[in-house]
Amino acid sequence: MTHDVAVITINYNSSDFTISCVHNLIAKTDPNFNYHIVIVDNNSTQDEYDKLDKVRHIDNVTIVSSKINSGFAAGNIYGIQFVSAKYYIFLNNDCLTQNDCITILYDFCEKTPNTALCSPQLYTDNKQPVPCFDYFPEIISKFLGKGIFRITRGKAYYPRKKIPTAPIKVEVLSGSQLFVNSEVFNKIGGFDTIFFLYCEEEDLALRIHKEGYDIYLVPAAHNWHLGGGSTEKSFSIQKEFIISYLYLYRKHYGFFKTQLLKLLLLLRYTKKSIKNPANLQIILFIITGAHPKNSLRHQQPISE
DSSP, X not given: OEEEEEEEEEESSOHHHXXXXXXXXXXXXXXXXXXXXXXXXXXXXXXXXXXXXXXXXXXXXXXXXXXXXXXXXXXXXXXXXXXXXXXXXXXXXXXEESSOHHHHHHHHHHHSTTEEEEEEEEEOTTSOXXXXXXOOOOHHHHHHOGGGHHHHSGGGOOOTTSOOXXXXXXXXXXXXXXXXXXXXXXXXXXXXXXXXXXXXXHHHHHHHHHTTOEEEEEEEEEEEEOOOSXXXXXXXXXXXXXXXXXXXXXXXXXXXXXXXXXXXXXXXXXXXXXXXXXXXXXXXXXXXXXXXXXXXXXXXXXXX
């Protein structure tokens, strides 16, 4: 059966978030709308996986299990293999929709030709809107600040801190909530699975943009991102971000700009190491290449 929208969400030892997310989606979405939810369990502990039984009985929910934690990109690619839909929404399990986001975004895409990717407006837990779009991570902005986009973008520039009241074209959307045309997504090869935890949204947006499609923030749809559902901050996580960021730069911006980014990162972590010498390990990591072979993806055990 082909659905209008398939919701893909990743569960990794955060089943309470996932269960709340599913119940929230069902409560907020028009019951007559043709959608399906796929939960991809990324090799959680048995106790965490068993918790998902609380939503397993729901008709429009499918739970699939991976024997390895394959990360965000590969986990979502795995999930779409179990459903057919005109649109996918890749939704973090620590998100709670505040209104019928699915049908709002679906209707917007159906009425707005050439839209390949869109997203709701994000809100805090006390219902305050927060910036949830960005500009492509060009090297000039890393040295001069994002204010440079006022000049380079001209009339297309929209301040990140100004919350729109109508849909606006943007460059990069928050990766916690990506509503994407499945035909375009499949055409460009979906997520790049070399990314494990970070920068998937920038990479996807850059490839969509290069294909000539539009990306929108749709403020009529409201979403609340709790944050921190699966990932705890650590030096390993910082290293993972650096791996992804440098890979993104090598892929889209070339050798010279990647070296400039490395220089900038070294300067930043050198400054941090004055207060916290433990940051010296990050500096050494960058100097030695921060290669994808050091990604956490290669340290994930495979379950029996």
